[in-house]
Amino acid sequence: MAWPSERRSESRDRILLSAERLFTERGFDGVSIDQVMQDAGMTRGAFYAHFKSKRELYAEAISSAAKRMEARHPASTDELIRRYLSIQHLESKAGSCPLAFLVSDIGQRDTQIRETYTRIFNALAGKLGGEPGSEPDDAALRTLVLMVGGVAVARAINDADLAERVLEACREGALDQCASSAEQRLQ
Amino acid sequence: MAWPSERRSESRDRILLSAERLFTERGFDGVSIDQVMQDAGMTRGAFYAHFKSKRELYAEAISSAAKRMEARHPASTDELIRRYLSIQHLESKAGSCPLAFLVSDIGQRDTQIRETYTRIFNALAGKLGGEPGSEPDDAALRTLVLMVGGVAVARAINDADLAERVLEACREGALDQCASSAEQRLQ
DNA sequence: GTCTATAATTAGATAGAC
DNA sequence: GTCTATCTAATTATAGAC
Numbered sequence: 001m002a003w004p005s006e007r008r009s010e011s012r013d014r015i016l017l018s019a020e021r022l023f024t025e026r027g028f029d030g031v032s033i034d035q036v037m038q039d040a041g042m043t044r045g046a047f048y049a050h051f052k053s054k055r056e057l058y059a060e061a062i063s064s065a066a067k068r069m070e071a072r073h074p075a076s077t078d079e080l081i082r083r084y085l086s087i088q089h090l091e092s093k094a095g096s097c098p099l100a101f102l103v104s105d106i107g108q109r110d111t112q113i114r115e116t117y118t119r120i121f122n123a124l125a126g127k128l129g130g131e132p133g134s135e136p137d138d139a140a141l142r143t144l145v146l147m148v149g150g151v152a153v154a155r156a157i158n159d160a161d162l163a164e165r166v167l168e169a170c171r172e173g174a175l176d177q178c179a180s181s182a183e184q185r186l187q
Numbered sequence: 188m189a190w191p192s193e194r195r196s197e198s199r200d201r202i203l204l205s206a207e208r209l210f211t212e213r214g215f216d217g218v219s220i221d222q223v224m225q226d227a228g229m230t231r232g233a234f235y236a237h238f239k240s241k242r243e244l245y246a247e248a249i250s251s252a253a254k255r256m257e258a259r260h261p262a263s264t265d266e267l268i269r270r271y272l273s274i275q276h277l278e279s280k281a282g283s284c285p286l287a288f289l290v291s292d293i294g295q296r297d298t299q300i301r302e303t304y305t306r307i308f309n310a311l312a313g314k315l316g317g318e319p320g321s322e323p324d325d326a327a328l329r330t331l332v333l334m335v336g337g338v339a340v341a342r343a344i345n346d347a348d349l350a351e352r353v354l355e356a357c358r359e360g361a362l363d364q365c366a367s368s369a370e371q372r373l374q
Numbered sequence: 375g376t377c378t379a380t381a382a383t384t385a386g387a388t389a390g391a392c
Numbered sequence: 393g394t395c396t397a398t399c400t401a402a403t404t405a406t407a408g409a410c
Contacts, residue, residue, distance in 0.1 A: 103290060103343050141357075142356045144340075173364075231378095235406080
């Protein structure tokens with residue numbers, strides 16, 4: 001799950017940071033190693049001293065981006081939902097969620113990458129409901145699908161008003177779901 | 188919206204049919220013109236007698252795939268939701284919904300393609316609720332996001348049991364939403 | 375309209391100097 | 393570890409024969 005810390009270096013971290021942003025924004029095929037390395041301030045040749053292949057970089061970048069987002073999550077679930085399903089998230093140049101931005105990109109990749117995605121998905125679903133440690137409950141899955149799907153759809157459509165309406169409708173639905181699921185837990 | 192019918196030919200339709208299936212399954216960058224033409228039983232050179240570019244083919248393929256699906260939609264909204272959010276839809280080799288399978292692919296494309304997506308999205312949302320002809324209501328948007336997001340997420344994750352649970356949770360949510368929104372319309 | 379042949383470009387990955 | 397140079401392969405698009 002975690003990568004050996006002895007392999008970390010400043011250059012490696014810079015490559016990873018560039019990769020997170022570029023891949024999340026443009027997908028696997030939309031970014032070349034050249035572009036990542038230029039963004040990180042190096043040339044292509046240096047890449048393979050840090051990563052075995054583009055696919056390995058992609059998997060690590062997704063995982064790392066998710067961890068970076070998680071570290072900035074607000075304590076309140078409601079606040080998380082509101083921030084996630086916001087216009088700001090759509091346009092954020094520094095840190096959008098790969099779960100949403102890459103959801104249909106992942107379905108086209110290999111097992112390793114899909115495992116990484118699954119792990120991230122489960123972690124976020126667990127935060128949204130269900131017993132910690134065990135499987136997320138149905139309400140949490142639905143809430144997360146509204147979040148991921150809402151952001152993905154809002155980004156795809158070419159109509160700012162409709163995008164805002166989609167985000168708002170999903171926000172309401174996700175908040176409702178969380179409220180009624182919290183009520184149930186109190187009973 | 189519709190393309191000139193005088194441009195239609197049997198070869199053109201065969202190319203389009205291959206493109207629909209291949210693009211939906213693998214995305215824009217995951218399919219080469221060579222592969223589409225081979226699948227259609229021709230060679231690369233013939234492609235440009237029918238389409239101006241790969242991007243034009245992609246836009247037409249998405250639109251055409253959506254129309255083909257629409258033609259097979261069941262009359263009942265409930266039945267549509269059940270079929271959409273099913274394992275069969277995920278694995279269907281002939282006719283998956285580009286709205287779900289390409290949702291994050293589209294966000295990386297140009298205006299024309301995103302307009303096509305928006306039009307298809309609106310058409311399906313209109314079927315799920317709201318006054319015909321006018322804008323879809325919030326419940327319809329939420330329902331469609333559950334459908335599109337549920338299928339996209341289920342396809343991305345690498346855990347068959349979890350995928351089935353996601354589909355089921357979204358199915359229940361979408362059906363509930365539709366039922367209560369139909370009740371509201373009766374009042 | 376379809377074919378083969380061929381630009382022209384780009385990308386992932388490697389080799390070897392420093 | 394980073395650089396430049398290069399290999400190899402794939403891809404979009406075009407040209408021209410039939």
